[in-house]
Amino acid sequence: MDILRVSEKLGAIPFPNNEFLNGNFAPPVYLCGRAKQEPKIDGDVFKPFWDDAPKTVAFRDIEGSCRPAPKFETWAKLLWDEDNLYIGAVLYGSEIWAYVSGRDDVVFFDNDFEFFLDKKGTTHEYFELESNALNTLWDLMLTKPYTDGGTPYDGFNYNGIESAVKICGELNNPNTENKYWSIEFKIPWKSIARYGSASDPPKTGDYYRFNFSRVHWQTEVIDGKYVKKINPETGNPFPEDNWVLAPTGVVNIHYPELWAFLCFVDDASNASFKIPEVEKIKWELRKLYYLQREYFEANGKFSKDIKIESKYEIKIETTTSLFQAYVEKDGLRISIIQDGYTWIEKI
Numbered sequence: 001m002d003i004l005r006v007s008e009k010l011g012a013i014p015f016p017n018n019e020f021l022n023g024n025f026a027p028p029v030y031l032c033g034r035a036k037q038e039p040k041i042d043g044d045v046f047k048p049f050w051d052d053a054p055k056t057v058a059f060r061d062i063e064g065s066c067r068p069a070p071k072f073e074t075w076a077k078l079l080w081d082e083d084n085l086y087i088g089a090v091l092y093g094s095e096i097w098a099y100v101s102g103r104d105d106v107v108f109f110d111n112d113f114e115f116f117l118d119k120k121g122t123t124h125e126y127f128e129l130e131s132n133a134l135n136t137l138w139d140l141m142l143t144k145p146y147t148d149g150g151t152p153y154d155g156f157n158y159n160g161i162e163s164a165v166k167i168c169g170e171l172n173n174p175n176t177e178n179k180y181w182s183i184e185f186k187i188p189w190k191s192i193a194r195y196g197s198a199s200d201p202p203k204t205g206d207y208y209r210f211n212f213s214r215v216h217w218q219t220e221v222i223d224g225k226y227v228k229k230i231n232p233e234t235g236n237p238f239p240e241d242n243w244v245l246a247p248t249g250v251v252n253i254h255y256p257e258l259w260a261f262l263c264f265v266d267d268a269s270n271a272s273f274k275i276p277e278v279e280k281i282k283w284e285l286r287k288l289y290y291l292q293r294e295y296f297e298a299n300g301k302f303s304k305d306i307k308i309e310s311k312y313e314i315k316i317e318t319t320t321s322l323f324q325a326y327v328e329k330d331g332l333r334i335s336i337i338q339d340g341y342t343w344i345e346k347i
Helices: 006-010 277-299
Strands: 029-034 074-080 084-092 112-118 126-131 137-142 162-168 180-188 207-216 219-222 225-228 241-244 260-264 315-318 323-329 332-337 342-346
Touching: 074 207, 084 112, 126 180, 277 323, 277 332, 277 342
Parallel strands: 029 074, 029 260
Antiparallel strands: 074 084, 084 180, 112 126, 112 207, 126 137, 162 180, 207 241, 207 260, 219 225, 315 323, 323 332, 332 342
């Protein structure tokens, strides 16, 4: 069965487009090397600390190749040690402005930079961090994606986080030569908590799922100030652009199953990473889950008869309101259920 966007058929929840659903499963991979020392966090991503960290590929439109290339270039770098994850990003462009100033306010109402981390690879209980060029932070934990009924937990904080912004130009001044703004984060592993218990740091060879996003609004200058352009047909600002490391095929970043892989290595210049087979199995299960969600939207129940073409034997168990699909491979059972939760267990 072809995978189609549910929004095209039902006008309901949008799922990724066919570029992603019917193509090869090949999210970006980033080899995150060990930091040789702890840096001074000052927003400068061109200092020697970052020399050994590879750049990510340039960010793309969130919908993929069906959309034009971003107007401005964006890339990031990451490093790690036993105590912290370090992130640096450079956002090129002449429009450097920010007005949101309160911690945990809605930062993406400004142009911003965003980081997402799914440590367990379940698509549930993942973390989000946003900042604008004022270095205003919004950090939160998502119980699960919004399309699965998830809610944001604004009470979550990356305790001990350090962040800084550097501006090559001048903030909120359209009359100067603006080139880019850059940002750095130092995120303690112990701040990534589950039910109040401290998080263990990764080990060499571990991998997480992650993504970056850059929100960019169309602006114009009125009375010497950047303001969002208004669509005369709606009376509202034009929709923002979303430029990301790993496109999701829909204007919604909250599809952790399509995020990039963050692999922790000792030396990024002398390491490699092959996407594990269990992750490819998860993706086959996810495609079946999309179809089950589509069927449920239309019929109010799940179906045992929906199948996809796959080299794996996918088993399905359903009730009217519950659904589980799984693959058994090499002593493991890889499963997904009706709210998208995905996990691996030994059998």
